[in-house]
Amino acid sequence: MADKPRIKLPKEAAKGEVIQIKTLVSHVMESGQRKDAQGKTIPRKIINKFACEFNGKPVFSCALEPAISANPYIQFDARIDEAGTFKFAWTDDDGSVITAEEKIALKA
């Protein structure tokens, strides 16, 4: 489960360009609806929040419910006005946070 999240985005972009970011994190996303062999409900354990910021400013975030598939894949866009760093954070039900960072440069 402690796999590194996979993030795909271009290394550089022109000023003002809108780029596409694809993210994928490994997680069971246990819905809390399923039952085990003994008929007991398996407790819910999902990523309930994802957030992306660029140079400290929020770009995109989402609140997730159990209806999100295992290994949540999230794709969104971002407008690049300056070079900088994207920060990504996935928050688990148990309070742990998976984080990642990606840098992007401006095209010369």
Added chain:
Amino acid sequence: MKAINRRQAFALGGGFVMLTLMPMAADAEVTGDAAKWIEKFTGGKQPVKGKISLDLPEIAENGNTVPLSINIESPMTADSYVKDVMILADGNPNAGVATLSFTPLSGKAEASIRIRLATTQNVIAVAKMSDGSLFTEQKTVKVTIGGCGG
């Protein structure tokens, strides 16, 4: 022309029933759990249809991962952008699927996720713009294998 046999006649009849039922299902009022979610999100205001394009498969073979893409018409400037988008599935044990929050830095109000659908049902999107206006769109997805265990 060959005379139709019994099996084909049944298929034809089935097709007719589907045709007559389909438009009704598509325009049906949102009820139950999903309606409560929408009410909480909109604060009781009625969203209007439009601006959103919701891309989902018509038939999902596996309800465990159904690709969903959403795109909302908006200039995405500091004055006018899409703020929040709530996605609901009215046939799931919990109607809520996700709430996406955009900012002007998003550049485009566009996102893709993969969702779970328990049975054949409507997927509903409600978008809240920065000026407070509300838009909605919904699509029916047929699910062959449900995605919620159980």
